[in-house]
Amino acid sequence: MPTVLDSRAPRSADPVSDADRPLRALWRRYTVYRARLILAFTFSVINKVADVMPELLIGAAVDVVVRGDQSFVADVLGVESRYAQLGWLAVINVVVWLVESGSEYLAEVLWRNLAQGIKHDLRMEAYDHVQHLDLSWHESRSSGSTLAILNDDVNQLERFLDVGAPAIIQTALNVILVGGVFAIASTQLLVLAFLPIPVIIVGSLIFQRRLEPLYARVREAVADLSAALSANLAGIATIKAFTAENHEYARISKASLAYRQANSNAIRTAAAFVPLVRVAILTGFTCTLLLGGWATLNGTLEVGMYSVLVFMTQRLLWPLTEVAEVLDLYQRGRASAARLLRLLDEPVIVRQGHASLNRPVAGGLELRGVRAGYADGPDVLKGIDMVIPGGETHAVVGSTGAGKSTLLRLVLRFSDPRSGQVLFDGRDVRDLDWDSLRGSMGYVAQDVFMFAGSIAENIAYGRPTATRAEIEHAARAAAAWEFIEALPDGLDSWVGERGVTLSGGQRQRLALARALLRQPAILVLDEATSAVDNETEAAIQQSLRVATADCTALVVAHRLSTVRHAHRIWVLDAGQIVEFGTHDELVAANGAYAALWRVQTGMLATD
Numbered sequence: 164m165p166t167v168l169d170s171r172a173p174r175s176a177d178p179v180s181d182a183d184r185p186l187r188a189l190w191r192r193y194t195v196y197r198a199r200l201i202l203a204f205t206f207s208v209i210n211k212v213a214d215v216m217p218e219l220l221i222g223a224a225v226d227v228v229v230r231g232d233q234s235f236v237a238d239v240l241g242v243e244s245r246y247a248q249l250g251w252l253a254v255i256n257v258v259v260w261l262v263e264s265g266s267e268y269l270a271e272v273l274w275r276n277l278a279q280g281i282k283h284d285l286r287m288e289a290y291d292h293v294q295h296l297d298l299s300w301h302e303s304r305s306s307g308s309t310l311a312i313l314n315d316d317v318n319q320l321e322r323f324l325d326v327g328a329p330a331i332i333q334t335a336l337n338v339i340l341v342g343g344v345f346a347i348a349s350t351q352l353l354v355l356a357f358l359p360i361p362v363i364i365v366g367s368l369i370f371q372r373r374l375e376p377l378y379a380r381v382r383e384a385v386a387d388l389s390a391a392l393s394a395n396l397a398g399i400a401t402i403k404a405f406t407a408e409n410h411e412y413a414r415i416s417k418a419s420l421a422y423r424q425a426n427s428n429a430i431r432t433a434a435a436f437v438p439l440v441r442v443a444i445l446t447g448f449t450c451t452l453l454l455g456g457w458a459t460l461n462g463t464l465e466v467g468m469y470s471v472l473v474f475m476t477q478r479l480l481w482p483l484t485e486v487a488e489v490l491d492l493y494q495r496g497r498a499s500a501a502r503l504l505r506l507l508d509e510p511v512i513v514r515q516g517h518a519s520l521n522r523p524v525a526g527g528l529e530l531r532g533v534r535a536g537y538a539d540g541p542d543v544l545k546g547i548d549m550v551i552p553g554g555e556t557h558a559v560v561g562s563t564g565a566g567k568s569t570l571l572r573l574v575l576r577f578s579d580p581r582s583g584q585v586l587f588d589g590r591d592v593r594d595l596d597w598d599s600l601r602g603s604m605g606y607v608a609q610d611v612f613m614f615a616g617s618i619a620e621n622i623a624y625g626r627p628t629a630t631r632a633e634i635e636h637a638a639r640a641a642a643a644w645e646f647i648e649a650l651p652d653g654l655d656s657w658v659g660e661r662g663v664t665l666s667g668g669q670r671q672r673l674a675l676a677r678a679l680l681r682q683p684a685i686l687v688l689d690e691a692t693s694a695v696d697n698e699t700e701a702a703i704q705q706s707l708r709v710a711t712a713d714c715t716a717l718v719v720a721h722r723l724s725t726v727r728h729a730h731r732i733w734v735l736d737a738g739q740i741v742e743f744g745t746h747d748e749l750v751a752a753n754g755a756y757a758a759l760w761r762v763q764t765g766m767l768a769t770d
């Protein structure tokens with residue numbers, strides 16, 4: 164169930180520090196996973212302890228063979244026979260093996276499920292937030308860059324949790340456990356074997372600092388590439404029509420090369436780390452081999468312990484070669500988490516109110532002194548006053564760019580006015596909850612969008628519980644039934660991606676049916692019939708008059724014949740109402756509308 168984010172308090176009191184310490188912020192955010200995280204950590208610890216045991220057992224076995232009844236095993240178990248001691252070691256070995264295998268399995272399952280769980284939750288939380296963000300937010304950025312966060316960044320974070328986090332824990336435990344064994348054996352060897360570690364850690368920190376901006380650049384580059392790709396796929400028809408394939412190929416190639424370059428910069432730095440670690444390991448291993456050997460020959464170190472230490476140095480230092488890879492994952496995971504958190508911290512500006520409308524909704528609309536615009540731009544609407552009584556059909560006409568769609572956006576509350584008020588049944592729309600406001604409206608946008616699904620599902624999108632009869636009724640009212648019936652699968656024909664191809668006019672009629680099926684109190688039509696022919700338009704008008712008999716309709720149309728029968732027509736020019744009245748009144752007034760009407764009827768006459 165999606166959460167109603169827009170009724171929540173802002174998500175982060177301190178977004179900057181969240182993005183600065185993204186992994187810590189995730190720990191604070193996902194408290195439900197803490198217990199599982201601790202459990203996974205515990206099994207990783209058990210696994211690591213069991214993992215270093217074989218080296219100790221080898222040492223103990225060598226000790227048994229060399230020292231017989233004086234061995235460490237004889238001391239602890241009180242068994243004198245070498246055969247019996249080795250037998251005990253074999254039993255312990257099997258138990259250790261079982262513990263190691265079991266804990267490895269459990270740790271792996273827990274870490275992986277944790278990664279999958281957090282990935283799912285984070286993606287859904289981010290998606291839920293994105294779909295509540297204002298329309299203007301969506302319009303101001305490419306869908307490709309948002310997609311890159313919802314897909315790539317979430318996957319990157321999963322990889323870090325899946326592989327990186329357990330590896331960090333294992334490496335840290337290695338150092339602690341092996342350090343413990345060395346500390347018991349010989350302080351001198353402990354110092355020598357651990358000498359390379361500070362070098363490796365300091366080196367890692369330097370590399371980390373260098374890698375951070377490089378990975379940030381990689382993320383930016385992949386977002387740019389993804390944005391360019393999705394924009395091009397959406398605009399493929401235009402690319403073809405303008406034979407811009409080569410130009411676009413070059414553009415995508417440039418973005419792809421920038422991504423490749425950013426990656427190879429990061430790889431070059433990350434790869435230089437391993438040779439550095441190797442030199443450090445060589446030093447530590449050589450010291451233990453040589454000095455430990457001399458100590459054994461001098462009799463200050465037992466043979467068994469010597470063999471333990473030689474194996475242990477390997478175990479201690481070699482996994483550190485993976486530090487670079489783990490850091491790599493850590494850096495990428497961190498950059499991704501920061502981007503996700505930044506997205507989650509994007510504020511929802513247009514939040515729903517808390518008031519509900521009294522039912523039945525009368526459908527009255529009023530705009531009082533409304534000024535509105537986009538971002539920092541000038542006012543697009545410059546003081547609009549309109550009254551639309553419930554049940555009436557009103558039209559807004561005017562030249563292109565006059566502000567008609569902007570006015571509809573305010574009614575649907577896709578954005579809020581800079582000043583003035585939009586009232587719905589006497590209530591400021593800012594006070595109403597979405598259910599009262601948008602739930603009472605049926606909207607057909609200029610660009611009709613069809614979801615992948617059947618025609619029936621698309622019509623019933625706003626009322627999924629509608630019966631087939633109701634869907635058919637709405638389709639008839641939108642003059643869509645005839646073409647639906649002619650399709651091989653009728654209402655069950657598939658539309659959207661890889662579905663039947665519908666003409667612009669057919670899509671508009673389906674969108675109209677979708678809006679009518681909601682039985683809205685207010686029907687908002689933005690050029691809803693611009694793509695149909697005159698005959699279909701007339702049929703739609705006929706049906707609409709019946710369908711909207713009980714509801715308010717607010718219609719934007721360029722073709723004036725569409726709105727001829729409206730109770731009132733508002734003429735908008737450069738963001739201001741310059742005339743209003745019925746069709747006949749406006750024609751008689753011989754103003755802007757009459758001029759427009761003459762042009763259009765003249766054009767029609769010459770058709």
Ligand SMILES: Nc1ncnc2c1ncn2[C@@H]1O[C@H](COP(=O)(O)OP(=O)(O)OP(=O)(O)O)[C@@H](O)[C@H]1O
Nearest residue numbers: 302537540543561562563564565566567568569570
């Ligand atoms: N998302 C947006 N961001 C910034 N400016 C916008 C945005 N949408 C519209 N505008 C600007 O607002 C003005 C009014 O646009 P609007 O779409 O409301 O006009 P319209 O009357 O509906 O035009 P048309 O008849 O062509 O659909 C135009 O100058 C347009 O450039």
